[in-house]
Amino acid sequence: MSFITVNKVWKEYGDQVVLENLSLSVKKGEFCTLVGASGCGKSTFLKMLLGQETQTRGELLLEGETFPGEPDRNRGIVFQRYSVFPHLTVRQNVLMGLELEQKPWLGKLFGGARREALEKVEAMLESVGLGPSAHKWPHELSGGMQQRLAIAQSLIMRPRVLLLDEPFGALDPGIRADMHDLLLKLWRETGTTIFMVTHDLKEGFHLGTRLLVFDKVRNDPHEPQAYGATITYDLPIGRTNSKLLDDINQSLKETARSQAA
Template sequence: MAIIEMNNLWKEYGDQVVLERLNAEVQEGEFVTLVGASGCGKTTFLKMLLGTESPTRGKLLLDGAPIPDQPDETRGIVFQRYSVLPHLSALENVMLSDELHRHKLIGRAFGGKRKALKDAAMAMLESVGLTQAAGKFPHELSGGMQQRLAIAQALMKRPRILLLDEPFGALDPGIRRDMHHLVLDLWREQGLTIFMVTHDLAEGFYLGTRLWVFDKTRLDPQAPGAYGARITYDLPVGDCDKGTLTAIQEQADATARTMA
């Protein structure tokens, strides 16, 4: 059974159609990258996977059942803008979700439970290469280190699905390459299913096992919100020739001009 299924999935806000007629299945362990013009619904789709947005029509299924309508431990997310809390150390940031989950009133564990949680958080920091930064605060970390910390936060609950919303867009090229290696290592080691939004087509082909292109196939200049984006290409990475790559880029550029 597929981990994620979409059956005639739509997302609308009033008379504004964002996504329409999405149909696809994703098997556990796939790495799906999402590309397309700004504003075509890629982040909205991630929010539906997370559970902070609900489908308007159609079905979005997790293991054959409707996806939970609120975030839970099955899905973690990392945004482009660092989501760490500035008043907590790196270690405390990673511990926070479990402390809040286990101790909702005071948000803090004690005794043996706290030690076990601290050990688990240190192991997670080690997995993202931040062992030496455990006691540092976010303002003492570089952009790449802060994003490593955000990934550690997202993985602390051992989610099955990791959602990445342009996580490397604000990083320098050299740091981005390091982050690429980190994400690929974590994906393989933890058996994650990953959905990642990126505006970098080359990044999408390099990281993913499968690439989705979101684009509007129907456009009405008099009513720009009348139609939504669809998945116009669904490509196994490595099976795309240079001509198809160029066509995808030209299609995305044309849509961006139309939507501007």
């Protein structure tokens, strides 16, 4: 059985069609990278997987069951902007998720439960390279370190699905390369199923086991909102060639030009 099934999914806002007729089957542990022109619905698709948005038509299934209607611990997300709490230390930021899960009213753990949670937090901080920074405040961290913290916040909950919305877009190239290595390391260790939006085609091929290209196949200049994007390429990484990459790049550039016209 497929881990995640997307069956003829559409997303519309009134007369605006954002996504149309998406169909996809994803196995547990796959790393899917999503590329496409700005505004073609990649982030909207992530929001549907997270539970922030509901499809207009079609089915979205997790192991054969309808996706939960609201975000839960099984789905973690990391955005381009660092989603950390500035009034909490690094350790407290990562601990908060465990505390709220076990003690949603008090938001605090005590005794053995707290010691066990802190052991998990320390292990997670070490795995993302933040062990020596556990007592620092987020504003004392570099951009790359803050993004490591955001990833730790998500992974401490052991989500079954990790959603990344351009998580490295604001980082310098050298820091991005370090973050790539970190993400691949954590993915191999946890076996989490990952969906990652990126505008960098090379990044998509470097990180993913599967590249999903979102693009509009139908355009009407008189009704630009009448048609939505769909998945035009679904590529297993390692089975592509330079001509295909050129074709994808050209297709995305043509879409961007038509949107700007």
